[in-house]
Amino acid sequence: MPIKVVVIPVTPFQQNCALVWCEKTKRGAFVDPGGEPERLVAVAAQHDVTIEKILLTHGHLDHAGAAAALAERYGVAIEGPHRDEDWLLASIPDQASRYGMNDARACTPNRWLTDGETVTVGEATFDVVHCPGHTPGHVVFVQNEARFAFVGDVIFRGSIGRTDFPRGNFDDLVASIRTKLFPRGDDIRFLPGHGELSTFGWERKTNPFVSDLAVGD
């Protein structure tokens, strides 16, 4: 099922919030709405998309700070991340006070996700891939037919997620990328939480942390 994606960078962290929708049904979701909910609502209205859920990759403030407000506004569910992220979602107000972003709220997903499950947006299906390392409960959403993935802060164009936060783990992160994401195919394009789009194939060739050369494969 064809999908459309519009990227709306939010918060001082320029986090790539995405509005994604199924072209056939015009039903859509926000992926990682970290802040600026009114702006996100306006973009959805402008594209005439009916919001049916909120999808979260992980519990950092810049990805989840506006999830509660939007779920309430539309009366929709929050799906994801993995249950190992519960402590982080609960700490959003603490994370926010450190940056003076006081409108961010804690949230509890209506559905926790595990590796191998799927989520739907309209008639499009996304595979859920649990990718610990940046945070323990981080998940990635892969739309197989469109060859497209939302990867949050797991991997970026030319870099990977930070692992110096509480419960981050560099080896876990590299393993998540190498054994769970790259096997999905070199041709898969991904939107990271920050910065430009890339493909798994390009990163497998050139990424200084996880390329074939860097890990000696």
Ligand SMILES: [Zn+2]
């Ligand atoms: Zn993060």
Ligand SMILES: [Zn+2]
């Ligand atoms: Zn981030």
